[in-house]
Amino acid sequence: MGDHRSMPVPEGLEGDRLDAALARMFGLSRTRAAELIAEGNVHLDGGAGAKSDRVHAGAWLDVTLPPPPTAPVARPEPVPGMRVLHEDADIVVVDKPTGVVAHPTVGWTGPTVLEGLLASGVQLSTSGAAERQGIVHRLDANTTGVMVLAKSELAYSALKRAFKERMVVKRYHTLVQGHPDPLRGTVDAPIDRHPSGDGRFAVVTGGRPAVTHYDTLEAFRAASLLEVRLETGRTHQIRVHMAALRHPCVGDHLYGADPTLSERLGISRQWLHAVGLGFEHPTEGRHVEFESDYPEDLNRVIEDLRED
Structure with missing residues (x-):
């Protein structure tokens, strides 16, 4: 359905x-105006107009303008490779693949766990901001x-x-460069945004406890392959703490990993995997x-390292 307009031609257009x-x-391009005339959407003094007709001030113009184009609404799509490990009335547990963020954020155009689940028909809790419904923690x-x-x-x-x-x-396994000394230990160091403002985080005095x-x-x-247990859940926590120990996660170039080693091992992301999650079921x-x-x-x- 178009938008119908009816009015006299202004004097300035004589x-x-x-x-x-x-x-x-109507603020149209000449081409678009000519198309409307050709489509029979423009009448001048009651008759169908031709684009080369000369108009006279006060002549009556009837125009049917097309509706403005609406931007296509992006429909969430299921995420390839994301498996649902468990689902009941209260929770859904997924095995998140690489290249997927938890929820939509400014500047991210790739897949998200949230949209992937909604696209698969999973109903999530609507507490909090709409783009974060159901989100109680995140993985990079x-x-x-x-x-x-x-x-x-x-x-x-x-x-x-x-x-x-x-x-x-919260249990993770990570492959880090070199061999931490001691072989087991605890890093207790506050984390906040890196002062450079480039999206990194860092150990910062006065940051949030981690x-x-x-x-x-x-x-x-x-x-070395490490098992890591997190007490807190700061953004990039394991990556920041391992880098602070001078043993960055293999493949983690944002936090100083050796690109030569990554290339030799054929890895293009940080070697970091959330192997386990344990908690009290919210209703059971x-x-x-x-x-x-x-x-x-x-x-x-x-496997390559073991064969090495």
Whole structure:
């Protein structure tokens, strides 16, 4: 349905061609005005106009303008490779692939866990901002593994509280450069945005408290496989704390990893995987645990190192 307009030709357009007059009156291009005339959408004094007709001031113009184009609404799409590990009335637990963020953010055009689930028909809790519905914690875009989302309002508030009060068991495996000394330990160092403002985080005096426990599982010639347990959940926490120990996650070029080693191992992202998540189920009251195997790219690196 178009928008119908009816009015006299203004005096200032006396003697102009009909397409030029139309373009001036309605802010159209000459081409678009000529198309409207050709489509029979313009009548001058009751008769169908031709684009080269000269108009006279006061002549009656009837125009049907097309509706303005509407921007296509981006429809969420399921995320290829994202597996649902568990779903019930209150929670959904996914195994997040690489290259996927938790929820839509400014400047991110790739897939998100949130939209992927909504596209698959999963109903999520609507607490908090619309773009963060159901989100109680996050994994970086290129960190893979277990992530839980809230489906009910009850689960949303219970899980938010559990994460805040450090009641959630968060286990990660990461491959770091070199060999940490001691082989097991704790990094307790506050984290905040890096003063450079380039999107990195750093150990900063007066930052937010951050505690990371690590334990060496396996040592290779140039790298070590660690199990990491997080007490807090700061952005990039493991990556920042490992870099602060001078043992950055392999492949993590944002935090100083050696590009030559990454290339040799054929890895194009940080070797960091959320292997397990344990918490009290928000409505059933029992402790639940979910685990995820290494994805193919990370697994291949470990197998190559073992053969080395």
